[in-house]
Amino acid sequence: MSGPLLKVENLRIELTTRDGVCPVIDDLSFELEHGENLSFVGESGCGKSMTALAIMGLLPEGVGRVAAGSITFDGEELTTASRPRLRDIRGNEISMIFQEPMTSLNPVYTIGEQIAEVLRAHQGLSQKAAWDMAVELLDAVRIPNAKGRVGDYPFQMSGGQRQRVMIAMALACQPKILIADEPTTALDVTVQAQIFDLLRDLRKDTGTSIILITHDMGAVAEMAERMIVMYAGRGAEIGPVDQIIDHARHPYTKGLISCVPHIVDTLTDERARLTEVPGIVPGLAEFGRDMCLFASRCGMRVERCLQERPPMQDFENGQRAACWRAEEV
Amino acid sequence: MADETKTPLLKVENLGVRFAVKRGGGFGHKSWLHAVDDVSFTVNRGETLAIVGESGSGKTTAALAVARLVDAWTGHVDLSGHDILAMEGEELRQVRTKVQFIFQDPYSSLNPRQRAEDIVREPLASLTDKSKDEQREIADRLFAAVGLRPEQKRLFPHQFSGGQRQRIGIARALATQPELIICDEPVSALDVAVQAQILNLLKDLQEEFGLTYLFISHDLGVVQHMCDSIAVMYMGKIVEHADRLSLFDNPLHPYTAALLSAVPSVDKARRAHTKRILIPGDPPDPVNLPKGCRFANRCPVAQDICRAEEPELIDRGEGHRIACHLVDDSRQSVL
Numbered sequence: 178m179s180g181p182l183l184k185v186e187n188l189r190i191e192l193t194t195r196d197g198v199c200p201v202i203d204d205l206s207f208e209l210e211h212g213e214n215l216s217f218v219g220e221s222g223c224g225k226s227m228t229a230l231a232i233m234g235l236l237p238e239g240v241g242r243v244a245a246g247s248i249t250f251d252g253e254e255l256t257t258a259s260r261p262r263l264r265d266i267r268g269n270e271i272s273m274i275f276q277e278p279m280t281s282l283n284p285v286y287t288i289g290e291q292i293a294e295v296l297r298a299h300q301g302l303s304q305k306a307a308w309d310m311a312v313e314l315l316d317a318v319r320i321p322n323a324k325g326r327v328g329d330y331p332f333q334m335s336g337g338q339r340q341r342v343m344i345a346m347a348l349a350c351q352p353k354i355l356i357a358d359e360p361t362t363a364l365d366v367t368v369q370a371q372i373f374d375l376l377r378d379l380r381k382d383t384g385t386s387i388i389l390i391t392h393d394m395g396a397v398a399e400m401a402e403r404m405i406v407m408y409a410g411r412g413a414e415i416g417p418v419d420q421i422i423d424h425a426r427h428p429y430t431k432g433l434i435s436c437v438p439h440i441v442d443t444l445t446d447e448r449a450r451l452t453e454v455p456g457i458v459p460g461l462a463e464f465g466r467d468m469c470l471f472a473s474r475c476g477m478r479v480e481r482c483l484q485e486r487p488p489m490q491d492f493e494n495g496q497r498a499a500c501w502r503a504e505e506v
Numbered sequence: 507m508a509d510e511t512k513t514p515l516l517k518v519e520n521l522g523v524r525f526a527v528k529r530g531g532g533f534g535h536k537s538w539l540h541a542v543d544d545v546s547f548t549v550n551r552g553e554t555l556a557i558v559g560e561s562g563s564g565k566t567t568a569a570l571a572v573a574r575l576v577d578a579w580t581g582h583v584d585l586s587g588h589d590i591l592a593m594e595g596e597e598l599r600q601v602r603t604k605v606q607f608i609f610q611d612p613y614s615s616l617n618p619r620q621r622a623e624d625i626v627r628e629p630l631a632s633l634t635d636k637s638k639d640e641q642r643e644i645a646d647r648l649f650a651a652v653g654l655r656p657e658q659k660r661l662f663p664h665q666f667s668g669g670q671r672q673r674i675g676i677a678r679a680l681a682t683q684p685e686l687i688i689c690d691e692p693v694s695a696l697d698v699a700v701q702a703q704i705l706n707l708l709k710d711l712q713e714e715f716g717l718t719y720l721f722i723s724h725d726l727g728v729v730q731h732m733c734d735s736i737a738v739m740y741m742g743k744i745v746e747h748a749d750r751l752s753l754f755d756n757p758l759h760p761y762t763a764a765l766l767s768a769v770p771s772v773d774k775a776r777r778a779h780t781k782r783i784l785i786p787g788d789p790p791d792p793v794n795l796p797k798g799c800r801f802a803n804r805c806p807v808a809q810d811i812c813r814a815e816e817p818e819l820i821d822r823g824e825g826h827r828i829a830c831h832l833v834d835d836s837r838q839s840v841l
Binding site: 220221321335336337338365366367368369370371373374392393394395396397398399400419422432433434436437438439440441442444446448450451452453454455457458 | 560561667669697698699700701702703705706709724726727728730731732750751754755764765766767768769770771772773774775776777782784785786787788
């Protein structure tokens with residue numbers, strides 16, 4: 178198959194709230210290549226998870242809907258696909274792991290039953306074959322003594338092991354895309370390192386494309402080739418990870434990178450003050466206004482930012498940023 | 507920190523906290539979970555000691571014991587000459603004004619039915635004899651100090667953002683003019699951009715009021731930025747304790763080294779030359795601890811002695827304390 182694996186064009190998702198209809202995703206476009214790792218970064222409430230749910234066809238029913246734009250997966254339009262077709266794609270072609278490995282597993286079924294269920298539903302395997310496959314998958318995600326653990330219940334496992342079980346379930350049908358929504362936020366750093374290592378190896382072995390949603394710039398730098406910085410439902414900046422970290426073109430990206438005390442190699446007694454991004458992400462009611470939504474928190478704001486929404490500007494190597502002053506950043 | 511300020515404010519010696527757990531063994535059978543085991547450290551006045559470690563390492567429990575919010579079963583805690591663990595009644599109430607807590611979750615640590623001003627006033631009302639007018643006056647000053655506007659005083663917690671709530675929590679902790687503030691993961695529930703605001707505020711307040719922080723965190727980047735010295739805990743024990751430069755430049759305990767190498771970095775150079783030390787498996791069962799070093803089952807360089815004898819926390823020079831059989835006074839990395 179030529180062309181990108183997933184193509185999202187001018188996507189607009191509207192949520193109906195008490196205060197009216199707001200665009201939680203507003204004119205978002207991006208592409209995901211075969212075997213690529215793309216990261217979504219931004220604060221809470223910027224639309225990262227909403228984008229993932231839209232791709233999965235899991236927008237909250239009656240509340241959220243795709244108002245405009247298209248999501249094309251392997252040449253197939255997803256926004257208009259039928260429910261049975263979407264169900265077929267979910268789990269089979271695109272699957273997802275969530276932040277909370279504690280709450281995403283069913284506590285009353287053994288992990289073997291839960292993994293086998295995916296295989297029986299999507300691939301029509303027999304009970305026995307699915308169970309054997311579950312053992313294999315547990316082994317693949319490096320659960321020690323997989324044969325002995327397959328009959329365990331979720332409460333018998335640690336957080337890191339549960340996340341591995343989630344990954345095993347997500348990979349059961351060898352999906353083309355794995356969406357990982359903050360997969361390690363609830364885990365300790367040494368366990369996070371294990372999970373990242375596992376994801377990297379699995380990608381190498383299976384060629385699965387990964388969409389990693391995170392707020393940790395370090396994780397992005399470590400895992401992804403390209404990233405999208407989201408702000409208030411819009412793409413603020415997109416491009417190759419190293420290039421953006423070296424030279425961000427959007428003040429928000431810059432703020433996100435420099436506001437975090439990153440661990441450094443050459444430590445001195447001097448400690449620079451952290452750069453602050455003042456204020457917080459605007460409320461949903463503000464979304465969709467014809468202005469730069471970051472303007473209220475931006476140190477480089479000019480009159481124009483308040484009057485007109487900045488379009489995406491192109492830079493070298495496919496780096497793009499939506500800022501009126503991107504040239505100067 | 508200037509040298510003349512290096513007087514110890516808090517001295518913790520051989521602190522132990524244990525919890526009874528029911529596990530097998532029939533009716534009335536009790537096992538002990540030693541959440542904090544033989545922990546000793548000193549915090550100098552005006553400085554910040556960070557306690558780092560993963561969930562379940564006992565860092566929060568140790569801090570709670572220092573603040574007398576859980577009972578220690580053994581050990582001494584000395585705060586500027588007061589034996590905290592021996593205190594009762596009125597005396598204890600007085601000491602509580604000297605040690606205050608900033609909690610991790612700004613949502614559940616504020617009473618949703620109290621107005622912001624009353625939350626900040628609460629420690630003064632319950633621990634001091636100040637009049638209501640005095641309490642309000644102090645609350646006003648603290649509101650300004652933590653960067654909240656006076657007109658926000660009468661609002662309820664739900665009307666604030668997460669970062670602002672944490673500011674209220676900080677103002678509350680400052681109300682009684684404490685000598686020691688225990689910050690338990692003060693920014694880990696906040697969005698990254700808001701974290702910087704709170705960390706800068708904590709630094710400013712430390713300078714302004716000469717505060718001493720016991721700073722608990724699992725985020726090593728934050729710790730590197732905030733602290734003067736660091737204690738690393740694993741399964742209830744301190745495994746390494748050193749000043750900031752020594753610990754980050756020359757981590758000697760294999761666990762510390764693994765922990766540091768696990769932190770994802772945006773720095774390309776650091777990524778290129780840091781060897782990731784992956785530690786397999788999970789920590790042991792805290793109720794049935796293995797003999798010997800608690801880290802031995804995951805340690806990449808464990809020897810026979812590590813599985814037989816528990817290493818002591820030994821000062822290997824310049825106050826760099828390590829609990830590892832393989833590290834000697836040359837302070838060479840064992841990895």
